[in-house]
Amino acid sequence: MAKISVKIGNLELFAETTSENPKTVDAILERLPIEGEVEIWGEEIYFLLSFDLFKEVGRDECEPGEIAFWSDGPAIAIFFGKTPMSTGDKPKAFSACNFFARLSKPLDKKALNAVRTGEKIVLSKA
Numbered sequence: 437m438a439k440i441s442v443k444i445g446n447l448e449l450f451a452e453t454t455s456e457n458p459k460t461v462d463a464i465l466e467r468l469p470i471e472g473e474v475e476i477w478g479e480e481i482y483f484l485l486s487f488d489l490f491k492e493v494g495r496d497e498c499e500p501g502e503i504a505f506w507s508d509g510p511a512i513a514i515f516f517g518k519t520p521m522s523t524g525d526k527p528k529a530f531s532a533c534n535f536f537a538r539l540s541k542p543l544d545k546k547a548l549n550a551v552r553t554g555e556k557i558v559l560s561k562a
Contacts, residue, residue, distance in 0.1 A: 437452045437453045437454065437455070438452070438453045438461070438465055438561070439451070439452055439453075439561070439562035440452070440453065440468070440503075440537055440559055440560070440561065440562055441558075441559070441560050441561070441562040442503075442514070442539070442557070442558075442559055443557065443558045443560070444474060444481070444551050444555055444556070444557045444558075445551070445555045445556070447547055447548075447550075447551065449539055449540065449544075450539070450540045450562055451503055451537040451538060451539045451540060452537060452538060452540065453465070453536055453537045454535065454536060454537060454538055456493060456534075456535050456536065457492040457493050457505075457534040457535060457536050459490070459492055460489060460492050460505050460534040460536045461536045461537075463489050463505075464489075464505065464512075464536055464537075464559075465561070467487065468559060468560050468561050469558055469559060469560035469561075470485065470512065470558070470559045470560075471483075471556060471557060471558040471559070472484055472485065472512075472556075472557055473554055473555070473556065473557070474551055474552065474553055474554060474555045474556070474557050475511075475553055476551070476552070476553050477519055477520065477530075478517070478518055478519035478520050478522070478527075479500075479515070479516050479517025479518050479519060479527065479545070479548070479549065480513055480514065480515050480516070480517075480519045480527060480529075481513070481514045481516070481548065481551055481557070482506065482509070482511045482512060482513040482514070483511060483512060483557050484509055484510070484511045485509065485510045485511055485512060487510065488507065488510045489505055489507060489510065489534070490507070491507050491532070491534065492534045493534065494507075494531075494532030494533055494534060495529075495532055495533065495535065496521070496528055496529040496530075496531060496532050496533065497526060497527070497528050497529075498515050498526065498527050498528070498529065498533075498535060499515075499526065499527070499538075500515060500516050500517055500526070500527060500543055500545075501515070501516060501538050501539040501541070501543045502515050502527070502535050502537070502538050502539075503515075503535070503536060503537040503538065503539065504529065504533035504534055504535045504536065505533060505534040505536060506529065506530075506531070506533045506534075507533075507534070508530070508531050512559065513529065513533060514539070514548075515527035515529070516539070516543060516545055516548045516549075517545060517548075517549075
Protein backbone atom coordinates (compact mmCIF):
# COMPACT_ATOMS: atom_id res chain seq x y z
CA MET A 437 0.00 0.00 0.00
CA ALA A 438 1.21 3.51 -0.80
CA LYS A 439 1.56 6.31 1.74
CA ILE A 440 -0.03 9.72 1.17
CA SER A 441 0.69 13.02 2.89
CA VAL A 442 -2.30 15.26 3.65
CA LYS A 443 -1.33 18.88 4.39
CA ILE A 444 -3.93 21.40 5.50
CA GLY A 445 -2.36 24.69 6.56
CA ASN A 446 0.17 23.78 9.29
CA LEU A 447 -1.42 20.37 9.87
CA GLU A 448 0.18 17.33 8.24
CA LEU A 449 -1.43 13.91 8.40
CA PHE A 450 -0.53 10.65 6.74
CA ALA A 451 -2.70 8.03 5.10
CA GLU A 452 -2.21 4.65 3.51
CA THR A 453 -4.07 3.41 0.45
CA THR A 454 -6.39 0.42 0.79
CA SER A 455 -7.27 -2.41 -1.57
CA GLU A 456 -11.03 -1.71 -1.72
CA ASN A 457 -10.99 0.30 -4.99
CA PRO A 458 -7.67 -0.44 -6.77
CA LYS A 459 -8.52 1.50 -9.96
CA THR A 460 -9.34 4.57 -7.87
CA VAL A 461 -6.08 4.16 -5.91
CA ASP A 462 -4.08 4.01 -9.15
CA ALA A 463 -5.88 7.01 -10.66
CA ILE A 464 -5.35 9.14 -7.54
CA LEU A 465 -1.68 8.16 -7.15
CA GLU A 466 -1.02 9.03 -10.82
CA ARG A 467 -2.42 12.55 -10.26
CA LEU A 468 -0.55 13.39 -7.04
CA PRO A 469 0.04 16.05 -5.92
CA ILE A 470 -3.60 17.15 -5.82
CA GLU A 471 -4.60 20.38 -4.16
CA GLY A 472 -7.75 22.29 -3.48
CA GLU A 473 -9.67 24.50 -1.10
CA VAL A 474 -11.23 22.97 2.00
CA GLU A 475 -14.98 22.70 2.42
CA ILE A 476 -16.53 21.39 5.65
CA TRP A 477 -19.63 19.21 5.99
CA GLY A 478 -20.12 18.11 9.58
CA GLU A 479 -17.01 16.15 10.52
CA GLU A 480 -15.96 15.72 6.92
CA ILE A 481 -13.31 17.72 5.07
CA TYR A 482 -13.65 17.69 1.31
CA PHE A 483 -12.35 19.58 -1.68
CA LEU A 484 -13.53 19.78 -5.26
CA LEU A 485 -11.43 18.39 -8.10
CA SER A 486 -10.83 19.57 -11.64
CA PHE A 487 -11.04 15.99 -12.93
CA ASP A 488 -13.54 13.16 -12.70
CA LEU A 489 -13.06 9.44 -12.21
CA PHE A 490 -15.38 6.49 -12.57
CA LYS A 491 -17.58 4.83 -9.99
CA GLU A 492 -16.00 1.68 -8.68
CA VAL A 493 -17.19 -0.15 -5.51
CA GLY A 494 -19.21 2.60 -3.87
CA ARG A 495 -20.63 2.84 -0.37
CA ASP A 496 -21.85 5.68 1.80
CA GLU A 497 -21.14 4.46 5.36
CA CYS A 498 -17.59 4.39 6.64
CA GLU A 499 -15.29 4.48 9.63
CA PRO A 500 -13.66 7.68 10.93
CA GLY A 501 -10.40 8.29 9.08
CA GLU A 502 -11.43 6.87 5.73
CA ILE A 503 -10.74 8.89 2.56
CA ALA A 504 -12.86 8.64 -0.58
CA PHE A 505 -13.33 9.89 -4.09
CA TRP A 506 -16.87 11.27 -4.45
CA SER A 507 -17.89 11.18 -8.12
CA ASP A 508 -20.92 13.43 -7.62
CA GLY A 509 -18.60 16.37 -6.79
CA PRO A 510 -16.20 15.38 -8.08
CA ALA A 511 -14.28 15.67 -4.82
CA ILE A 512 -12.01 13.97 -2.33
CA ALA A 513 -13.56 13.55 1.11
CA ILE A 514 -11.88 12.85 4.44
CA PHE A 515 -14.34 11.50 7.00
CA PHE A 516 -13.47 11.81 10.69
CA GLY A 517 -16.84 11.85 12.50
CA LYS A 518 -20.54 12.44 12.11
CA THR A 519 -21.88 14.15 9.00
CA PRO A 520 -25.36 15.62 8.45
CA MET A 521 -26.35 12.25 6.87
CA SER A 522 -25.20 10.17 9.88
CA THR A 523 -27.87 8.28 11.80
CA GLY A 524 -25.42 7.04 14.44
CA ASP A 525 -21.89 7.94 15.48
CA LYS A 526 -20.24 6.85 12.23
CA PRO A 527 -19.68 9.07 9.21
CA LYS A 528 -22.05 8.74 6.28
CA ALA A 529 -21.43 10.29 2.88
CA PHE A 530 -24.10 12.19 0.98
CA SER A 531 -24.00 9.42 -1.64
CA ALA A 532 -21.83 6.43 -2.54
CA CYS A 533 -18.07 7.05 -2.74
CA ASN A 534 -15.00 5.11 -3.86
CA PHE A 535 -13.02 4.67 -0.61
CA PHE A 536 -9.31 4.42 -1.33
CA ALA A 537 -7.26 5.33 1.78
CA ARG A 538 -7.30 5.60 5.57
CA LEU A 539 -5.64 8.17 7.85
CA SER A 540 -2.97 6.85 10.19
CA LYS A 541 -4.03 6.31 13.77
CA PRO A 542 -4.48 7.77 16.27
CA LEU A 543 -7.02 10.04 14.60
CA ASP A 544 -6.63 13.62 15.86
CA LYS A 545 -10.28 14.80 15.78
CA LYS A 546 -9.41 17.99 17.68
CA ALA A 547 -6.94 19.06 14.96
CA LEU A 548 -9.34 18.04 12.18
CA ASN A 549 -12.20 20.00 13.78
CA ALA A 550 -9.92 23.07 13.83
CA VAL A 551 -9.60 23.03 10.01
CA ARG A 552 -11.54 25.87 8.39
CA THR A 553 -13.30 26.36 5.08
CA GLY A 554 -11.02 27.99 2.51
CA GLU A 555 -7.75 26.55 3.79
CA LYS A 556 -5.45 25.03 1.19
CA ILE A 557 -5.24 21.23 1.19
CA VAL A 558 -2.57 19.21 -0.63
CA LEU A 559 -2.40 15.46 -1.08
CA SER A 560 1.00 14.20 -2.18
CA LYS A 561 3.17 11.09 -2.04
CA ALA A 562 4.67 10.65 1.41
